Amino acid sequence: MLLSGRHAVVTGGGRGIGRAVAARLRREGAHVSIIGRDAAALSAACAAGDADAQAACDVTDAAAMAQVLARLSADQPIDIAVANAGAVETGPFLRSPAERFRRMTEINLIGTVNLFHGTLPGMVERGHGRLIAIGSTAGHRGYAYVSAYVAAKHAVIGLVKSLALETARSGVTVNAVSPGYADTDMVASGLDAIVAKTGVSREQALTDMVKANPQGRLIAPDEISQAVLYLCGPASGSVTGQSLTINGGEF
Structure with missing residues (x-):
């Protein structure tokens, strides 16, 4: 199998895109750990065979994430980190206070930062790894009434492009998968x-x-999971700093 012997961690892995990604990676032989705030959803995913291990954690809490990642990697180092946890809030800009922008930045950007901070050092040490952020078409263009979300997702794409340059010779690739509206x-x-x-x-x-x-x-979650699988495999070794848009040709 394509990912046999690899350990993948997926945040927001209890439902939706995260669960589809976890299930896809597990079917390809990876040992899959999922992280999220909803312990019941995580347990259900594991019980259904979509993941091997779980940890309830708020991805915006850097200290908690560091502890969880250390525990999950104690027996097997993490080779693949998929930052999927995210949220969206809607409203016109003039009714979107700074606190909304902070919330969107915390969950969508800082959650990604915390996962990457906790997994990148080991990948660099071993000379191989895959960091993948689930972005959005909102990271590439504007949409009315979701300015806080759009700003945060643009930041995620900026992080991916910048970190890819820092890790270009380390054996670690950094990419995003950016879907349009998904089911x-x-x-x-x-x-x-x-x-x-x-x-x-x-x-x-x-x-x-x-x-x-x-x-x-x-967009079907399974379509997104297939793109993630490609970025995890050996054929994508020279693909880094990219955002694969899954959007039916929107742009």
């Missing part, structure tokens, strides 16, 4: 909010949401 709980909650706020039908809300995607559909 996840987060998007479902967003649709619920639109329906509740505007009174439009859920079908119309979905149509409006995906109209920027030329394929006119949500």
